[in-house]
Amino acid sequence: MASINESLDVHVSTLNGTATTQLVSDAVRDMFILVNHVVLSTSICLLGIVVNILNICVFVKQGLKKTTNSCFFAMAISDLCGVLTQVWHNFCLDPYVDRLNLPVDFMDVQYLTAGWPNSCLVLITDWITVYITAERCLSIALPLKIKQIVTPRRTACVIVFICAINIGSVLPLYFSAYFSWNFYPASNKTKLGISFLPNKPEIESFIFTFQAALAILAFVCVIIFTSILVIKLKKKSKWRQQSTFDKDQTESMSNRERRTVSLIILVAIVLIVCYSPAVTCSITTSVYPDFGITGPQSNLFHVAWSFGFLCHSINSSVTIFLYYNMSSKYRATFNQLFPLCAFSSAAEPDETSRSRSRAPESAVDSIQSIRI
Numbered sequence: 001m002a003s004i005n006e007s008l009d010v011h012v013s014t015l016n017g018t019a020t021t022q023l024v025s026d027a028v029r030d031m032f033i034l035v036n037h038v039v040l041s042t043s044i045c046l047l048g049i050v051v052n053i054l055n056i057c058v059f060v061k062q063g064l065k066k067t068t069n070s071c072f073f074a075m076a077i078s079d080l081c082g083v084l085t086q087v088w089h090n091f092c093l094d095p096y097v098d099r100l101n102l103p104v105d106f107m108d109v110q111y112l113t114a115g116w117p118n119s120c121l122v123l124i125t126d127w128i129t130v131y132i133t134a135e136r137c138l139s140i141a142l143p144l145k146i147k148q149i150v151t152p153r154r155t156a157c158v159i160v161f162i163c164a165i166n167i168g169s170v171l172p173l174y175f176s177a178y179f180s181w182n183f184y185p186a187s188n189k190t191k192l193g194i195s196f197l198p199n200k201p202e203i204e205s206f207i208f209t210f211q212a213a214l215a216i217l218a219f220v221c222v223i224i225f226t227s228i229l230v231i232k233l234k235k236k237s238k239w240r241q242q243s244t245f246d247k248d249q250t251e252s253m254s255n256r257e258r259r260t261v262s263l264i265i266l267v268a269i270v271l272i273v274c275y276s277p278a279v280t281c282s283i284t285t286s287v288y289p290d291f292g293i294t295g296p297q298s299n300l301f302h303v304a305w306s307f308g309f310l311c312h313s314i315n316s317s318v319t320i321f322l323y324y325n326m327s328s329k330y331r332a333t334f335n336q337l338f339p340l341c342a343f344s345s346a347a348e349p350d351e352t353s354r355s356r357s358r359a360p361e362s363a364v365d366s367i368q369s370i371r372i
Contacts, residue, residue: 024299030095036306037090041313045090048083048317052076054341055320058333067155071132072323074159075125079316082121086313089114105184108193112177119211120166122312126218126275127162131155133225140232169210176200212282219279222271274315278308 055076064070091097092110135155139146180195281291281304290296291304323330335342 021296022299023297024303026299029299029302032303032306033093034095036310038094041310042087042090044310044313044317045083045087048313049080049087051317051320052080052083054334054338055323056080057337058323058330061333061337062329065152067135067150067152068132070152070155071128071159075128076319078121078124078128079319082118082125083313083316085114085118085121086309086316089118089309101187101189103189103191105182105191105193108182109179111194112174112179116170116173118309118312120170122278123166123211123214123218124163125316126215126222127166128159129271130218130221130225131158131162133222133229137225137228137232140229166214169214170207172203173200173207176203209286212286215275215282216279219275226271270318271315274311277304277311281305281308 056073059069059073059076062069064073089110092106092114097106135146135150138149142149176197176199177194179192181190182193182195183190184193281301284291284304285301291301292298293301295301324334325331
């Protein structure tokens with residue numbers, strides 16, 4: 001049985017029974033899978049499991065009545081599930097696992113249990129990020145009406161809608177594939193694997209195209225909204241400098257807002273770096289079919305996507321460092337819940353800063369709304 005999977009199962013270098021010339025050899029492909037998936041991605045995902053559990057605890061402690069906290073809470077859950085499925089994905093892709101002679105073909109099994117679920121969870125995180133950045137842009141454009149427009153109830157409905165759309169987009173695939181005991185001539189053994197109904201290629205093609213479109217659209221939207229937010233905050237910083245008469249207060253506000261803008265730009269750069277490999281692979285597959293899971297350049301496809309999944313793992317595991325250093329409220333709650341885990345390098349706000357106007361601090365806290 002031939003296993004077809006966007007999620008990087010190892011593919012034999014043949015197409016329709018005819019040998020094809022690959023730009024990347026099987027040995028090189030396995031080396032990249034071993035390094036990027038099994039070693040690097042798994043290590044980062046294990047960190048991500050701890051990080052997202054801590055994030056969930058912090059946001060629950062702070063309360064979920066604020067729209068920002070509820071979004072961060074939902075993203076932490078999505079990221080936690082994402083890194084868990086990615087750990088399983090990495091295990092299944094390990095070239096040495098097949099040598100254990102277990103009665104399971106992990107390359108097939110991960111198709112339904114790791115690859116597609118992970119792709120769905122990544123998209124959920126992406127679109128929650130789109131919602132948060134859009135909400136922050138709206139809060140700058142309509143500061144007096146934002147609380148009436150964006151309410152906790154509406155935010156919860158949007159999150160549920162995002163989850164429903166992304167989960168619903170992959171459900172048809174589970175009606176065209178099922179677990180079964182299959183005979184594998186290469187190993188001369190019967191193993192637990194996946195079998196497909198005749199309509200599987202059409203369904204899989206539609207789902208891949210739909211999810212690729214969702215991923216690219218989310219990627220573009222986050223970049224646009226982040227750029228708008230940077231421009232608006234720069235304008236607001238200049239306006240405050242011109243309208244504030246207290247020189248010390250002006251300097252304090254200016255420094256804080258410069259820091260805020262710098263962090264937003266940094267977050268945007270990290271986001272672009274983390275999602276560029278996956279977006280590039282999706283676009284390339286759409287315009288160049290040979291670069292596909294069963295195409296003549298399947299090995300190159302595997303190598304390229306190994307970097308995409310590695311970047312996704314990084315994206316889901318670094319949030320705690322951003323939150324802790326960018327948000328004084330998050331830092332205070334984290335230190336209260338986990339005093340032994342507090343990062344000593346993070347600078348606590350001094351008394352002078354606390355006695356200043358709260359307007360700049362709200363600008364700093366608004367950084368919470370920009371996430372990788």
